[in-house]
Amino acid sequence: MPIPLVNSIASWFLKKRFHQIELFLKYPNEVQLELLHNLVGFAKDTEMGKKYDFASIKNYETFAERIPIMNYDGWREYISRSRHGEPNIFWPTPIKWFAKSSGTTRSKSKFIPVSEESLEDCHYAASKDLLCMYLNNNEDSQLFTGKSLRLGGSKELYKENGTVFGDLSAILIDNMPFWAEFSSTPSSKVSLMSDWEYKMQAIVDETINENVTSLAGVPSWMLVLLNNVLETTGKVHLFDVWPNLEVYFHGGVSFTPYIDQYKRILPKKNFRYYEIYNASEGFFAIQDQNNSSELLLMLDYGIFYEFIPMNIYGTPDEKAIPLSDVKLHQNYAVIITTNAGLWRYKIGDTIRFTSLNPYRIKISGRTKHHINVFGEELIIENAEEALKKVCKRTKAEIVDFTAAPIFMDGKEKGAHEWLIEFKTPPKDIHYFSELFDNALKALNSDYEAKRYNNITLKKPKINIARHQLFRDWLKKNNKLGGQHKVPRLSNTRDYMDDLLKLNS
Numbered sequence: 001m002p003i004p005l006v007n008s009i010a011s012w013f014l015k016k017r018f019h020q021i022e023l024f025l026k027y028p029n030e031v032q033l034e035l036l037h038n039l040v041g042f043a044k045d046t047e048m049g050k051k052y053d054f055a056s057i058k059n060y061e062t063f064a065e066r067i068p069i070m071n072y073d074g075w076r077e078y079i080s081r082s083r084h085g086e087p088n089i090f091w092p093t094p095i096k097w098f099a100k101s102s103g104t105t106r107s108k109s110k111f112i113p114v115s116e117e118s119l120e121d122c123h124y125a126a127s128k129d130l131l132c133m134y135l136n137n138n139e140d141s142q143l144f145t146g147k148s149l150r151l152g153g154s155k156e157l158y159k160e161n162g163t164v165f166g167d168l169s170a171i172l173i174d175n176m177p178f179w180a181e182f183s184s185t186p187s188s189k190v191s192l193m194s195d196w197e198y199k200m201q202a203i204v205d206e207t208i209n210e211n212v213t214s215l216a217g218v219p220s221w222m223l224v225l226l227n228n229v230l231e232t233t234g235k236v237h238l239f240d241v242w243p244n245l246e247v248y249f250h251g252g253v254s255f256t257p258y259i260d261q262y263k264r265i266l267p268k269k270n271f272r273y274y275e276i277y278n279a280s281e282g283f284f285a286i287q288d289q290n291n292s293s294e295l296l297l298m299l300d301y302g303i304f305y306e307f308i309p310m311n312i313y314g315t316p317d318e319k320a321i322p323l324s325d326v327k328l329h330q331n332y333a334v335i336i337t338t339n340a341g342l343w344r345y346k347i348g349d350t351i352r353f354t355s356l357n358p359y360r361i362k363i364s365g366r367t368k369h370h371i372n373v374f375g376e377e378l379i380i381e382n383a384e385e386a387l388k389k390v391c392k393r394t395k396a397e398i399v400d401f402t403a404a405p406i407f408m409d410g411k412e413k414g415a416h417e418w419l420i421e422f423k424t425p426p427k428d429i430h431y432f433s434e435l436f437d438n439a440l441k442a443l444n445s446d447y448e449a450k451r452y453n454n455i456t457l458k459k460p461k462i463n464i465a466r467h468q469l470f471r472d473w474l475k476k477n478n479k480l481g482g483q484h485k486v487p488r489l490s491n492t493r494d495y496m497d498d499l500l501k502l503n504s
Contacts, residue, residue, distance in 0.1 A: 017132055024299040025358045029324040033060060036304040039337060048078070048090045048343060060322055064306075069320060069335055071346040072110050079111055085161045091115055091341025099168035099280035111165055112280040118340040122301040123172060126276070126283035129298065130249060133288045134274055138247075143213050146244050147185045151203070151217030151225055157192075168280045185210045196480045204228050212242040218252035219262075220400065220485060226265060237265050251276040253485055254363070256384040257398050260391070261423070277363055281347050282338055285361055294360040299323075302339030307332035310350060313367060320344070328353050331379070333367050350379070369489045373405040374414050374456045376447040378440070380488050386439035387420075394432050397424040400470040402486050404496035406461065415458040419499055421465035433462045469503050476502070 024031040040063065044054040052066050068074070082089050083098055091113065098111040114123075135141055152169025164171070173188050186206040193199035208229060215222060226238060235241050248262070248271075255275065262273075277285040277295050282303050285295035297305070306320040310331040320335050334349045336342060348368060351361045365380035372378070383403065391398060399421040406415040418436075426432040437460055441448035450456040474480045487495055 017129065018136070020300065021129075028299055028359055029322070031299050032304055032323050035300065035302065036060065036063060036337065039302070039304060039339065043090070043092055043341065046088050046090055046092055046341070048341075064320065064322075067344050069306075069308075069344045069346060071348070075342070075345065079113060082113060083111060083161060083163050083165070085163065089341075090343065091339075093117065095341070096163055097171045098163060098165040099171060100165050101168070101280040110280070112168075113340045113342065114168070114171055114280075115340040117302060118282060118338060119171075119175060121339060122282050122303065123168075123278070125301060126278065126286065126298065130274070130276060130286050133286060133296075134247065134249075134272075137288075137290050138272070141246065142244060143246065144183070146211035146213035146242075147183055148214040148216055148249075149186075149203075149207050149210075149212045150184050150191065151215075151222050152191060185212065200225055200228055201232075204232050208233055208241055210242075211244055213244050213246055215245070215248040215250075217250065219250050219255050219258045220253055222248075222250070223258055223261060230265065237267055239266070239268065245271070247272040247274060249274045249276060251278055254380065254384050256388050257401075259388075261397060277361075279347060279349070281336060281342060281345065282340075284334075284336075294354045294362060297323075297359040297361055299359070304337040306335035306337075306344065307351075308335060310367075323359065326353050326356070326359075328356060331364055365489075366487075368491075369487050371403065371405055371416060371489050371491055373407065373491055374450050376444070376450045376457065378416070378444060378447055378489065382440060382443045382447070383489060386436055386443055389439050390432060390435045391426075393435055394426040394428075395424065396422055396426040396432065399423050400465075400486060402470075402488055402490070402495055402499065404490050404493045406458075407493075413454060413456060413458050416460045417496060418460055418462045419465050419469075419496060419503065420462060421467070421469055425464060429462060429464065433460060436460065436462070463500070463503070465499070465503055469499065473499055473502055 040049075040054045040057050043049045046054075049055070057063050057066065078089055079098070082095050087094060093115055095113045095115055097114040097119070099114050101110045101112055131143070135143065152167065152173065157164050157166035157170050157174055170192055173191055176184075176188070186203045190199065190202045190206055193202060203225060215226075217225075229238065229241055230236070233241050238245055245266070248266070250273065255273065259273075272290060275287045275293070275295060276283070283298065283301060284303065285297045287294070288296040299305075305323050307323070307326055308318055308320050310333060312318050313333050326332065329352055331350050331352050334347050334351055336345050336347055338345070346367070348366050350364045350367055352364050354360050354362055362381075370377065370379045383401075387398060387401070390396070401418060401420040403416055403418045406417050408414045437451070440460075441451055447457070470486050471480070473486060486499070490496070
């Protein structure tokens with residue numbers, strides 16, 4: 001299909017879709033309440049709908065009072081029954097697909113229901129919206145002159161009891177419309193290879209002669225792939241391989257620790273980075289502006305949002321609030337009700353709002369992945385920002401890291417222990433540690449208070465990880481590739497102690 005015609009079709013779709021986006025931008029809370037009404041009404045005759053009398057729910061207050069908030073453990077039995085072919089439990093249309101996700105690298109596998117509605121009206125709709133927003137902001141784009149290099153964690157799909165399970169990326173690829181397959185590389189055959197290490201080289205071999213205009217994937221694993229591309233081709237930067245490359249669509253983990261390494265292999269000031277916020281449970285937010293770290297919360301994908309302020313999360317006072325009640329710059333745990341039948345489900349992520357008109361957010365971390373053993377409330381966002389500043393100051397580069405508490409022992413005070421794998425280590429690790437400690441103090445007043453005169457916390461202890469330690473740990477735990485990663489922060493020493501043994 002000629003490029004001008006493709007651009008014309010995209011422009012037509014863009015204008016049509018933007019009228020719908022303008023509706024939820026103008027009336028966000030009304031759109032969300034109408035969506036909730038539709039979800040409850042559609043599922044009123046399911047087992048769950050009858051249990052909680054969905055038919056009589058007429059407003060948010062009744063919905064919130066009647067239906068409990070649950071994490072995956074609360075859903076496990078319902079999902080297990082659905083996976084064994086039992087219909088109409090929590091969603092009226094058949095649930096054929098289940099996205100297998102571990103959440104953290106050691107937890108038992110989770111199987112997240114993916115309905116036909118969530119596949120079409122959420123995941124695929126978001127992919128089209130992402131392109132629309134990007135093209136709207138960049139009218140000179142030549143995106144459709146080439147292909148998108150997509151990097152998923154897709155293993156093969158498995159059939160069981162009439163249902164199918166596997167990585168979300170595998171489900172998406174398996175059901176992908178022809179136009180997406182035509183405009184993507186590598187082929188589905190290579191994308192669905194199960195051996196991650198073999199697949200990486202196969203992707204390199206298949207894509208280096210393509211006209212790649214965009215990249216899409218998780219920053220940590222995409223960086224490994226791109227370095228393999230440079231090593232295979234002997235080129236210095238990626239524009240020597242793909243001269244028309246113009247944008248990288250990324251998500252899954254924070255981009256902060258990797259941005260400098262990407263800029264080194266993509267040394268053009270006008271190269272663009274666009275962030276997305278998606279998960280097995282749904283597609284939630286999209287960067288809708290060039291050169292922005294804020295994500296527009298998408299309110300018409302069949303997902304109803306609630307939020308729990310993190311200062312009361314996990315306490316007897318825990319209570320969710322609707323979108324209309326959120327405030328700027330506060331940390332919230334995200335609760336979702338979806339068009340795949342998840343009702344008031346804790347996804348485990350934390351966000352904060354940077355704008356209320358429209359609703360824009362930043363991802364701040366995970367509800368479980370923080371350190372608060374001593375009242376310091378250290379979140380991933382603090383850690384990554386501090387490391388970014390110190391790396392810039394010391395000209396160091398980081399591959400990956402994790403941190404855990406050193407618990408108080410008698411009169412011995414506590415501390416934080418860090419395990420960091422460097423691509424380029426600092427010349428003086430003690431100076432690096434001092435700068436890092438000070439950066440954390442500047443970013444987090446609770447941490448600063450606990451560090452004051454070593455009153456509760458001593459200086460952080462930093463260990464240097466050997467080359468490919470985190471990769472080897474993931475491989476050892478059969479979690480190599482895709483969305484899998486080592487938890488960055490933990491309130492326990494389970495990950496840290498295991499990694500330190502492997503590092504010795």
